[in-house]
Amino acid sequence: MNQLPKEDHYQTLGCPSVSVLMIAYNSAPYISDAIKSILKQTFQEFEFIIVNDGSTDGTTELIREFARQDLRIRAIETENRGIGAATNRGLVECHGRYIAIMDSDDIAEPARLKAQADFLESHPDIAGVGSQWLMIDTKGQIVGLDTHPTKPELVEVLMFAFFCLHHPTIMIRRDALLAAGGYTEDRACLVPDYDVFLRLILSGFKLSNLPQVLFRWRLNPTGTTRGKAKAQTLSADLVRRHAFQLIQQKEPHRAAMIATTVVKAFPAGTCFDKRIRKVLPNHSPNPLMQHWRALSENDTAGGLEFNAIEWLNNEAANVSQLADNLLQNNFPWLSELVSKKAARHSSPVSYSWDLRGGKPGEKGLLSVLIPIGSSQEDLLERLSSVFNALSGKAEILVFADCGQKLVIDLPPAPTGICLRLLYSQTSSYQCPWQEALVASKGRYLAYLEESCRFDPNFIGEGLSALSQNEQIKAVFAPATEFFPEALYKGKPIFDPAPSPKWSKTTLIGHRKIYLSGFINERSLLQNVCVPLNEVGEQAPLALAMELAVRRKFIVLQVRNSQFIPEITLENRVLQTMRSGLIEWYFDFGLGALPAEEYWENLTNDQIAQIENQLSSSWVAGGLVICRRNQQIIENFFMKYVKNAVRSPLYRYLICRQKWKFVQSLWNEGQPIMAFQASIIIISNYMERAINKLMRSMHIYSDKKIITLE
Structure with missing residues (x-):
């Protein structure tokens, strides 16, 4: 039985409105930073309860020292009974109307307590409020961002889908927490936070998240989330089921x-x-x-x-x-x-569509295709970003996406820019994007989807690169991703996760390809291998993958902006099915490789045909080996392809992975293939060394000739 105070306990004059509650267990490396982040809050009228749950690593001494220096800190020491029991013990000591949960290895932003206390004061119908948060590593470096829904009605539904309220970010009304029964003290439950949130929702309480980033959560390798992932996942599933x-x-x-x-x-x-x-x-x-x-x-x-x-x-x-x-x-x-x-047939999936029969388009003219989207404000902002980026002859085609009607007022276009509304005749078997492409007149094509913005230099630098080199027919600008649902210092925060050096391979591998990043010659849209009328709202994805995988492009230094839509509960069934099929199709040589679960039933002839299709697609530039498909394709060759060493794709995979590939073959019980791979790697090293030597000799020879002259 949880020993919790009654709801009217401690309701006396002079008590602080906020009680910060921290549970600590062996947190010596990080607890000082966590405590300091609370003491540096802009809101200072709080009490700070720290329950030391039987720590053995020096945490006790650190807490005692902070308690001696600041009278707002009260240290409670208990034997180790688990997070639920320790939290309930701390609740008994809390005087405030609002309880701010704080983990002992995380960091609170300075405005956290004030922002959450002000929100609860002005929203008496909300029982608890969390926030958006940054992810940091053990050294405190930012490695990611997590966003959660802000509307209570979304939180109520999504709590049954995933953790959409992060426990250490929460400030909750003490009375609501007590009414729900506090935290479970059953140590078999590894998600007492998820359990109490669902009990609050079942009791009729509303929960929310602020849009501000008010917290930094540490990826701690010794924490429960990392150390007991399987058991914690099972525990969370049991809580949700109940x-x-x-x-x-x-x-x-x-x-x-x-x-x-x-x-x-x-x-x-x-x-x-x-x-x-x-x-x-x-x-x-x-x-x-x-x-x-x-x-x-x-x-x-x-x-x-x-x-x-x-x-x-x-x-x-x-x-x-x-x-x-x-x-x-x-x-x-x-x-x-x-x-x-599903390996139901082995013949290649065939389809081909040409844009205007391969006509080159009007020389020097850029056509920018812009779907209306769901927001008039967003459309006007996109048009403004296009106007700011254009400096020469161009046309802008604004068209309705699937099922939309054109009821819109467009702003006047700058001089030299033709702004056209495309009145679609689209039926259920046609695609608005395809109609817009056919209606365009330019030799060059650019695209601006909903929630995207051009960098002011994007079009200028892109067209300059295309005009200076006839071999280049497409350019791409990666996007900086912003989250309007997550605000930092009053502005949408951009994704802080570290990114690799962007190239064709890394962009495809990290799924950072988007249609609005491309400027391309219209000639590249010959022999398009996806029927746009079938993929519907996923036509931009299909076109982007067509340009990224099957065509050559260079990556520009400029960065466009992409605003990630807020979390919604719209119907995404057909959208998810279509996007999944499109991605599989382009990831595996235009649909050459079936899903792994069907490999065991393949005949030798089917395996040989699949290997040939994969290799042919790779040689022809229709398959890009990246982090999303490399391991799967390697497994297929290792386990099923006989005489795989004959395949140019297999030899490429060996040279790409080098000795890791050899180790994988040994682990799979393939010593002969491991020996062959070793020979290929050594031969590759020797070939590269000889080529380097030949280049050095050529340079030396050239210098010698110049000297003699």
Whole structure:
């Protein structure tokens, strides 16, 4: 039984409104920085309760020293009983109306307490509020950003999908926390925070997140999140299952809404579901999927959305249903991809479309294609960024995306720029992007999708690069990603995660390719291998992958801006299916390699045909080896391809990975292949050394001739 104070306990005059509660266990390397970040808050009217949960590493002495220096700190020492019991012990000592949770290895931004206390004061209907947060490493360096929804109605639903409220960022009303029963003291539960949040939601309390970045969470290799990942994942799944079962029993209509909304918004599963499948591969499906399936069997069984969701969660069992359904809905290319991915046939997926039969377009003219999008404000900002980037002859085509009507007022265009509205005649079997491409007149094409902005120098530098070298037909500007949902010092924060040197390989491997980053000659859109009318809203992705994988381009130094949309619960079923098929198609030699689960049933002839298609696609420039596909293609060659050493792609993989590849072959029990790979690597080293020597001799020879002259 949790020993918690009554709700009216400590409600006396003169008590601080905020109690900061920190639980510490063996946190000596980081606790000083954590405590200092609270003491440096702009809001100073707080008490600071630190519960030392039986630390043995010097944490005790550090806490005592801080408590001697600052009377607001009260140190509570207990035997080690776990995070839940320690937190409840701290709650007994808290006087404030608001409890600010603080981890002993993290850092609070200076404005955290004031921002959250002010919010709770002005929003009496909200029980607790978290914030956006940065991820730091053990040295305090920023390595990433995590964003969470700010609207309470989204938090309520998404808490059943993934952790959308980060515990150490929370400030919560003490009365609400006590009403929900405090924290579980069962040490078998490794997610007492997730448990208490779901109990708060089940009790009718509203939770939210501020848009500001107010916290820095440390990736601590000794913490529970890293050290007990499998057990913690299982614990979180059990907590979610129990909470959802309670909703099903007490509020079946609410349960149906949550299940249907989450499944259609995340039809392939959330990040939490994917983690469960990774660490617990034989675990039963998540409870929301099970409930949605039971609700849908009588109403929509056989429908495209239903079959797409089932296929996204279990491809092998649902190939025929989805392929047939796609064919019935006039999506023959997508149907063929579904079958091809399941190794139902081995012939190449064939399709080809030419833009205007290969006509070069008007010399020197740039056409910029801009879909209207969902926001008038966003469209006007995009147009402004285009106007600022243009300095020469250009046309701008504004067109409606799938299913939209053109009801819009456009601003006047600067002199020399032709701004056109494209009144689409699009039917359900045509693509607005394809119509816009056909309607364009320029020799050069640029694109500006929703939530993207051009750098002022992007078009100028891009066209200059294209005009100076006839061999270059496309340029690309990577994007700096901004998060409007996450504010830092009043402005949208950009993604702080470290990035590699951007090249064709790294851009594709990190999924940083986007259509608005390209300027290309229209001649590159000959023999386009994706039917845009079938991929619908994913046409920009298909065009971007076409240009990135099958064409050559150079990477510019300028950076465009891309604003990442806020988290929503819109239906993404067909969008997810289409994007997944497009990415697989381009990742594996235009659909040459089936998914791994089907390899064991391949015949020798099928394996030989797949190897030939992969190698041919790589030689022809239709396959880029990168972090997303390298390991999978290597596994296929190692385990299934006989005489793989004959393949130019296999030899490239060996030279790319070098001795790591040899080690992998030894681990797979392939000593002969490991020996062959070693010979190839040594030969490659020798060839490079000879080439370097020959170049040096050539340079020396040239210098000698110049000297003699």
